[in-house]
Amino acid sequence: MTGAPRSARTALNAPFANPQRPADESALDPDAMRQPLGNAWYCVGQARSLGTAGSRTGLRAVELNGEQIVLGRAPDGMPFALRDRCPHRGMALSKGRFDGDTLMCPFHGWRFGTDGRCRDVPTLSEHDAADFSRIQVQRFPIRESAGFLWVNPHIGPATGAVPEVPTLDFAPAGSLVVELVVEASFDLTTLSLVDPGHVAFVHDSWWFRPSKQLREKVKTFQPVPHGFVMTSHATTTSSPVYRLLGGVPEVEIEFRLPGVRLERIRAGEKRVANYTFATPLTPDRTLLTNALYWSMPALNLLKPVARPLMRQFLTQDQQVLQHAQDGLDRKPTMVLFGQGDLPSQWYFRLKREALESARDGRPFVNPLERRELRWRS
Ligand code: FES
Ligand SMILES: [Fe+2]
Incomplete structure (x- = not known):
């Protein structure tokens, strides 16, 4: 880490690059968009x-x-x-x-x-x-x-419905949790949860991405309460993690405010869920929590092997985010470009709507529409 001034970290001028909706900074407290949502549920550790x-x-x-x-x-x-x-x-x-x-x-x-x-x-x-x-x-x-x-760290009167706390829709036979502190802002860390473009470059471990080649991807996204979801049938050429389940698993990846990514994998009766939560600690530090749950008792045997792999995966994000944050500390702007960056723009649109609806005392209306995205990864 360099000694860049950490106080600059909250000043991220990101939502500018949204062609569908020009930024309307006058309507909102300009600081609000740069901070994590104040009225939302954040993960603060394991219940046990x-x-x-x-x-x-x-x-x-x-x-x-x-x-x-x-x-x-x-x-x-x-x-x-x-x-x-x-x-x-x-x-x-x-x-x-x-x-x-x-x-x-x-x-x-x-x-x-x-x-x-x-x-x-x-x-x-x-x-x-x-x-x-x-x-x-x-x-x-x-x-x-x-x-x-x-x-929910919100102080003061309630301001409308807040995004639901994640739930698990099956009884897990086992689970694995890894927590890591990232020296980066909440927004930058949360963007990594919806950014398909970094996967091929950052998460290039043999066990996750055996092929080094970029492939054309076409995925359909649709709005869900306070977020969006991508549904697909994983191909057999996908990661060995999916192949472990056998068959052709169905994968659903949901993003939900404030910083929640819910990946649900289903292959017949077998269920796996990979949940990731971002928690703002300070303006400069964000906690990333990753929880893997499975329905098959046999997978409990793999736990000692899976833990270091999961930690490696999260550490890859941690390293790259810290270096990117150093760059943003020097100049707090981003160029969100191409369809692969649309989910990142959607994050800011959802956040803006959460802030505006709370300010106006009206229900949250998801500003997103169903659409297909194409990118290479
Ligand atoms: S009782 Fe004195 S500081 Fe708490
Ligand atoms: Fe990542």
Whole structure:
């Protein structure tokens, strides 16, 4: 990494190259388009990192969109998310203890319920009339789905429907999760999830792409709520990963705001899902989470082999994104060019619509239309 000024990272002037719809910067807060969507669910780690109902677990500190958040799980199994900051003197509550009912700040022992309300100030004299019942720690909505925890960092009144949290539509026999921090902005990292053009150059490992030749691709895309989906029948010449399933698998790849890629593979009764989530940590750092789920118990044997391969795949993205970010730090513009870059433009159009519909207090209307795209990869 070079010492380029990281503060420049949010200033990405990307949506300019959209021929269908000239950028209308006047309508939106210009900063809003450069930041991750504020009102959306983001993956903050595996559900099991907080243990299960009844099991004794500690607190976990996570970072989300510049916010420090403490996560925990109550004995009834309900997870909770609070701002990781004691209102008294700013101490990180994640450094304290959770007894299953209250979190205790390690600095002066103030106690807070999992709803964020102050329950006790132990240093208060009986003769002190100060009322602590109105003291509160910010609480964030948290959900559990597909084996992960999802937090919406939005503060303030609700602003319309937000994109659904990803779910899994089969019972997995096993799963494999790899997480990697990328030193790049959320937008740049998320674009890699919808960018078919980089695959042949970045992910050229023998096990994923045995052929070095670029081939003409024709794929149909259609809008889905808050995103778009590509459906296809994988050919037998595809990656060995697909061939492992036997037959001619059906592949469906969905992209959904804020930064969710859901690849669903079906071959007869057999099911595999490869999910990728981007989570903004700070303006300069993005967490990439990749989860592979399968329905066939026999595949559990491949787990030790598959883990390093999945890590290698994600590391390929990590390296290239960090170098590209260095270039964008020097000049924050992109030229989105050709049909292979249309999904990247669609990302910005979806994001713009999410921001505009929230600002206008109206429902989100997907601005995309069904269409065929051609590119070589
Ligand atoms: S800083 Fe938390 S109790 Fe004082
Ligand atoms: Fe990639």
